[in-house]
Amino acid sequence: MDVQFPLVSKAWQTIKTLLSGQAPISSDSDSIEGKLSLKEITQLYPRNKPIASEVEKSLLYNPIRPDRQFRTDSTFISSTEPTAELSSELSSELSSELSSELSADIGSDQHLQKLSEQTNQNLVTTSLTYDSLFIGRDIQRQKVIDAITRWQNNKGELTAVIGPFGSGVSSFLNQFHYQYHLTEPVTYLSFYHAALSTKEAIANLCYCFNITDEPKSITAAISLINQQDSHIIIIDDLHKLMLRMMGNYQALVTFATVIMETRQQHCWILGCETYVWHRLSSQYSITNFVKTIIRLDYFSLLELRDVIQCKTTNIGLILTHDGNEDAEKTAFEQLTKQLHQVSGGHSKLACVLLFNALTEDPNHPLSIEPICTPDTTTLKQCSDEDLFSLAELYVHGGLRIFQHAEIFATSVEQSSLKLEYLSRQGLLKAHYSKQDFAQHNYVITPTLTRLIATHLVNHNKLYL
Structure with a gap:
């Protein structure tokens, strides 16, 4: 009989713990001091239960509002990029609602399309309602404006905005819906599931123009779409179109052909995750067809500092207790440097780590414990x-x-x-x-x- 002694030893340690009356160590807990397990990070955000406090709501769920502007070195921060959080916050809240509906009825294609339409409409409506403050991204924003201007001057080409998940690509794209919707017809669309046939690809593109009578061929689709009034079409989450299943290649070719042949009439702006873009480039040479490629990344130290400052302005966080403004500012700079080093500029992760370190006491100001680092x-x-x-x-x-x-x-x-x-x-x-x-x-x-x-x-x- 082949006995694995390490497993026997581990089992015996557990039995001894139980016999001694001591509480066993849970495999889910983080036993390393100064570390936060990935499971604990996952449990902190997004929550499946109601938000517990205003501090949690402010740090993890509320987008940054213009009324939370503050002065840094005697200048106002610029309003050009969301905190990489409007997208993740909204999509998280909406996906929670969406998942509950999916649990009730996942089998109907019509139901899926309806949920997709509702989700996209909610994303756009919410983004317009919240009027969020954008931080950084000035150069990238100007490149998109230049691409739209060229299209308005009858020199339209395809534009792609790429960035890693959590860097704020969706939020970045949504601001152009808000900026141009009064002067140009603008459609923001994120496909719910990948097209696996030419017919599905054509149907998805026709949906952008509310075309219900679907054309029978690619040629007919191009002709019909070119007859529509000029639109700015923002297609986010391009990775959802790239599903490695039977039929997807032809669907991708159809999709690319239609938008290429209609780029003079309509301004197509595509949002895509960085690594997905690299895969599309290597497998389908997509970079040969896209004129302008705009790259986003996670937040720099200064940008993350502005995000954290906005997030903590209204929660009463006190880092020092002597009332010295210079000491408080120095402590805050050290805090943001540590958060940036640990999170790599991923603002949602930084906010989760900050939230985990906060200690709330009704009789004292909000204070902070040492920041934990993720245990990988x-x-x-x-x-x-x-x-x-x-x-x-x-x-x-x-x-x-x-x-x-x-x-x-x-x-x-x-x-x-x-x-x-x-x-x-x-x-x-x-x-x-x-x-x-x-x-x-x-x-x-x-x-x-x-x-x-x-x-x-x-x-x-x-x-x-």
């Missing part, structure tokens, strides 16, 4: 098979169980176990379907996108 032990323990799954989930922006099974040529049952295991480790967020377990949808936790992508790149699972 869970990622380091992942097998190559796990990492390949995470890489596909990353570039697709999430996968359903049956999609994962088809991509990896495995059974639905095996894919279900794999994705649920990664979810239990805190690396994925699951949206469950009550109708069919193969429709369970898994996405990478939004606060962990940078950490996971970096790990995947270092292990040759994502490529620049």
